[in-house]
Amino acid sequence: MLKIKEIKAKSIIQKSALPGSDYVINPYIGCLHGCIYCYARFMKRFTNHPEPWGKFIDIKVNAPDLIPRDTKKYKDKSIGISSVTDAYQPIEGKYKLTRGVLKKLIPPQPDLWILTKSDLIIRDIDLLKQFKKCVVGVSLSTLDDKIRKEVEPLAASVERRINALKKLKEAGIKTYVFISPIFPFLTDWQGIIEKTKNFAGEFWFENLNLYSSLRNNIYSWLKNHHPELAERYQEIYFTKNNYWNKVEKEIADYGRKNKLDFKIYFHH
Numbered sequence: 001m002l003k004i005k006e007i008k009a010k011s012i013i014q015k016s017a018l019p020g021s022d023y024v025i026n027p028y029i030g031c032l033h034g035c036i037y038c039y040a041r042f043m044k045r046f047t048n049h050p051e052p053w054g055k056f057i058d059i060k061v062n063a064p065d066l067i068p069r070d071t072k073k074y075k076d077k078s079i080g081i082s083s084v085t086d087a088y089q090p091i092e093g094k095y096k097l098t099r100g101v102l103k104k105l106i107p108p109q110p111d112l113w114i115l116t117k118s119d120l121i122i123r124d125i126d127l128l129k130q131f132k133k134c135v136v137g138v139s140l141s142t143l144d145d146k147i148r149k150e151v152e153p154l155a156a157s158v159e160r161r162i163n164a165l166k167k168l169k170e171a172g173i174k175t176y177v178f179i180s181p182i183f184p185f186l187t188d189w190q191g192i193i194e195k196t197k198n199f200a201g202e203f204w205f206e207n208l209n210l211y212s213s214l215r216n217n218i219y220s221w222l223k224n225h226h227p228e229l230a231e232r233y234q235e236i237y238f239t240k241n242n243y244w245n246k247v248e249k250e251i252a253d254y255g256r257k258n259k260l261d262f263k264i265y266f267h268h
């Protein structure tokens, strides 16, 4: 059962501690994409929701109204949409809050970035084109849609995301692919690059972080779908080894050899 609630927010533009981002906007609290590795699940403790992360959403129905109309405050400041939700999860199709927010952000012309796992973003290409500085990232953790369904059950399919990148690129919008998280032995990051390199200006990489809050989720997924990998994950995450150093080096070597623009955000 999903818990869907409309709320009135007090503010919508929050200062950000993320690197390269002055402010963030999250039109929703919670995210129905329900990724099993979602680091944003820490947000649950700031809500009154008893439902698990991925099973509730608060819709900030007044989000666009909270963006000041005449302000230079955000001009050339970087604003990210979104940091702890996906602004283009399916319910955005009905509420159009992200669209409303974008319309209001056109006059101040912030330096805009958006990261999503949804192809609904192509609906807003007409607005995105009106920003002088705008970059859209599309996340992919796998090319295998069977695995995608296991780990990102309600996000757009791999094919739809790649198609969205293509459409964004054709519209002249700067794009990057966020290859995240890299699942040991499952994420074919080279394959993702090959499939998307014609539509992406940059590649960002992040490894799977096994925060304690995620461990149960990840291990029950492995147990149910990839039992042969459970022990190998155990070794990577709980013994001294240089697995991630090796992957990091392989990516850096590959990136340099293929003259890619890339950033690696590994924590290990």
Ligand code: SF4
Binding pocket: 031, 032, 033, 034, 035, 037, 038, 039, 040, 054, 083, 084, 085, 086, 117, 155
């Ligand atoms: S799309 Fe992003 S915010 Fe939403 S559940 Fe997945 S990782 Fe979390």
